Amino acid sequence: MEEFWSHGYGGTSPAQLAAATGVAKGSLYNAFTSKRELFNRCLDLYHQQIAEVAQQLLDHPGSTRECLRNALKSVVDSDLAQPQRRGCLIGNTAVELAGEDAEVAQKLRRMQEESTGWFAARIQGGQRDGDVSRDRDPRALAEHLANTLAGLRVMAMTHEAPALYRIIDTALSVL
Known part of the structure; x- marks a missing residue:
């Protein structure tokens, strides 16, 4: 996953994957039928890890605005702390492959829809608790925040915290 995240799908060679896993190329392809299958599993693992972190961040007590601010700030801070600022594997993959690979595009869209749902759920909770206006569309707000997060992950590659x-x-x- 780290190799694909650092170099992209196209920029990651079988030799790099073998070196990163400590498994010979032949054994790697015996375990995974193709580079693509391994990449798909890496995307799934990445999304699973994001889901776990999101759950922790979005379940914090406090107002919805405070919780969302802390969650977004936490992602930004994590990106900025990396030795190589690489953004988001899902976002990077969308830029690299989604325009030319319908299967990847569909997989990424499902992942993005799920993460937008996490924001929507927190916003709906805020509406129930009275700290988010009930006249706002939670789905539209969630899409706005998901889009903001995607942009933040890209901008964190070149911008600083302030x-x-x-x-x-x-x-x-x-x-």
């Missing part, structure tokens, strides 16, 4: 935090605060002003 600019990214301003974007977070501006995005949350719609709540």
